[in-house]
Amino acid sequence: MTQTICYLNGKYIPFDQASLPLNDLGIVRGYGVFDFLRTYQGVPFRLRAHIQRLQNSAKLIGLTIPWSTEEIEAIAQNTLGHNHLPEANIRIVVTGGVSTDFITPLGQPSLMVIVSPVSEYPKDYYEQGVKAITVQVERFFPKAKSLNYISAIGALQQAKLTNAVEALYRNQQGHVLEGTTTNFFVFRGSQLITPKENILNGITRAVVLELAENYFEVVEEAIDYSELSSCEEAFITSSTKEIMPIVQVDEISISQGKPGENTQRLMHLFHKYTRG
Structure with a gap:
């Protein structure tokens, strides 16, 4: 080797x-x-x-x-x-x-x-969607990608105990902010919603917003935990995960337990954009 x-x-x-x-x-x-x-x-x-x-x-x-x-x-x-x-x-x-x-x-x-x-995630993560949990964590210097990943390591260990792929940070106001290494998005109707404050602005997040603005109404605002049950679709983004559908957050089922059409459309657009 x-x-x-x-x-x-x-x-x-x-x-x-x-x-x-x-x-x-x-x-x-x-x-x-x-x-x-x-x-x-x-x-x-x-x-x-x-x-x-x-x-x-x-x-x-x-x-x-x-x-x-x-x-x-x-x-x-x-x-x-x-x-x-x-x-x-x-x-x-x-x-x-x-x-x-x-x-x-x-x-x-x-x-x-x-x-x-590069190591690829299993195909069924994208075809069937994955589970995420939430943890009450607010990152120190959220706009900085610092070496301090203590909270992320602990959150991911919690996630693995429930067979979840990611842990999403939830603040004291009940807003779902981002994942340990990902940004978080939901669809409500034709609106694509993602948090703007107190998060690390992902580069993949920026690409997704660019691609989405031609097809959906993009809204950058807080996502309340109590609103997740009324969201039609959800997904996370990162350099390694790209666009990964979320079909369950804690015990809340999203998108009837399977990746939604809008998320799949963005996945296709992102694949075309990055791979031609």
Whole structure:
């Protein structure tokens, strides 16, 4: 098996030889940001948008990134080029870098790019739909894709106990916000509704909104948990899941337990858009 090559602080090296100092703030404090995307036909999908979101995430947590957008783009492309994969995931990570007192950034962050093969979800997830649960969680810095995934890891462990594929965050006001790694959408009639506030703006979410505006009335507003039972359809989006139909949330059945027509239409449009 061919060894995966990653990028770390100026070097392209085998993945199993890459390491960070033990006083890197990404390790000892979870201080850092990342972004994640995949390729279609070997081309990174909306790479610049992902890098700009990475930069915005860093700005929100006060982490200075010394590399330009173009430099990070080139590093990501070069790392991809060092690996010969038909389709790849690309993970770009910036940590706070080494710290002599284990808490104060010295202004020298670490940059890594990790490439891995794309693994597909089972077809029946898309043909039959999946279950999600809700958990009462409000993310710290929701607009930042930070390294802090403690709440997500715990929520997904809860989801697995009930054979659910995703856990959706619900705030104290009873609004369903987003998933651990996904954005959340519902259909009510011809209205496509998705939350706008207190969420991470997904790149796949943005593509879905672009595709949907020609066919549906797009509404960006809060989704109340109590309204889920009256929604005709629901789905989640992400770089890995693309558009995945949700047919059950907790004990609430949606779309009569099968993917709805509007969701299937968007799935078709997205597949056509990304794969031609």
